[in-house]
Amino acid sequence: MTILKAKVLGFCGGVRRAVQMIETELAERGPLHTLGAIVHNAHVVDALAAKGARMATDLDEVPEHGTVAITAHGAGEDVFAEIERRGLRLVDTTCPIVRRAQETAAHLVEEGFSVVLYGEAEHPEVRGILSWTRGQGMATQSPDVEIPIGERGIALIAQTTKNPTRFAEFAQTIVRRFVGTAPEVRIIDTTCPETGRRYQAAKELADAVDALIVVGSRTSANTRKLAETCRETGIPTHHIESADEIDDRWLEETSRFGVTAGASTPDDVINAVVRRLVDAGAAERNRG
Numbered sequence: 001m002t003i004l005k006a007k008v009l010g011f012c013g014g015v016r017r018a019v020q021m022i023e024t025e026l027a028e029r030g031p032l033h034t035l036g037a038i039v040h041n042a043h044v045v046d047a048l049a050a051k052g053a054r055m056a057t058d059l060d061e062v063p064e065h066g067t068v069a070i071t072a073h074g075a076g077e078d079v080f081a082e083i084e085r086r087g088l089r090l091v092d093t094t095c096p097i098v099r100r101a102q103e104t105a106a107h108l109v110e111e112g113f114s115v116v117l118y119g120e121a122e123h124p125e126v127r128g129i130l131s132w133t134r135g136q137g138m139a140t141q142s143p144d145v146e147i148p149i150g151e152r153g154i155a156l157i158a159q160t161t162k163n164p165t166r167f168a169e170f171a172q173t174i175v176r177r178f179v180g181t182a183p184e185v186r187i188i189d190t191t192c193p194e195t196g197r198r199y200q201a202a203k204e205l206a207d208a209v210d211a212l213i214v215v216g217s218r219t220s221a222n223t224r225k226l227a228e229t230c231r232e233t234g235i236p237t238h239h240i241e242s243a244d245e246i247d248d249r250w251l252e253e254t255s256r257f258g259v260t261a262g263a264s265t266p267d268d269v270i271n272a273v274v275r276r277l278v279d280a281g282a283a284e285r286n287r288g
């Protein structure tokens with residue numbers, strides 16, 4: 001059995017930075033609350049919980065004078081204001097790329113644009129970015145919905161984990177729809193290059209293997225998109241959360257596996273998957 005790993009896989013810079021910031025805070029100042037899951041991965045959340053990082057869904061769950069960490073997905077302007085009002089200690093792990101998308105949204109609204117964010121309306125990152133538009137933004141994945149036109153026109157930005165090609169197609173449709181109606185349609189690609197690099201590496205990997213294994217949480221938007229990209233190559237693709245989910249039948253059917261992983265998947269989970277495949281290959285050789 002041959003096992004190849006994608007050239008780029010697993011933790012992105014933003015998630016690695018967020019986890020390190022939380023670990024440093026835990027080591028230096030003790031327990032804290034994270035506002036939401038620090039990353040969409042149960043292994044990481046459980047490991048940090050064991051060191052004292054509890055997850056809160058609301059600021060009411062954070063004790064007086066406590067510490068609260070904003071996740072790499074960022075948060076809305078109102079959340080930062082409320083943390084300050086309550087006098088809580090803040091550990092802001094917002095990924096710099098998400099922060100840039102928030103600032104871009106805020107500047108576009110200041111310039112007079114209505115902001116259309118290409119993304120999943122319920123995703124925490126999307127809700128956070130929209131809050132910086134102060135009511136002048138909306139999130140959609142369909143170019144056919146009703147879109148208000150700002151004084152300066154419409155500005156298009158994207159959820160950072162979106163596929164840049166899909167965003168470009170979405171933008172083209174909006175431009176065609178509003179040409180001659182809106183004063184301007186401005187397009188600012190706020191997708192994250194880290195995500196694109198994983199897609200590209202997965203596509204290259206698909207050329208060299210018979211089946212792909214995508215490792216990462218099913219609640220992680222970027223891992224789901226990565227699995228979708230892998231399926232689009234036409235190569236059989238299995239999305240798993242951990243090594244336990246590897247099905248023995250796949251091992252019988254395939255001799256060349258490619259392994260990739262979403263930006264929220266830690267190294268130890270990826271390594272466990274590779275180890276399981278290596279062991280299966282060794283067992284196969286022994287049988288032969």
Ligand code: SF4
Pocket residue numbers: 012013014015072073095096097098160161192193194195222263
């Ligand atoms: S995927 Fe990109 S935007 Fe999201 S946390 Fe990682 S580096 Fe930041």
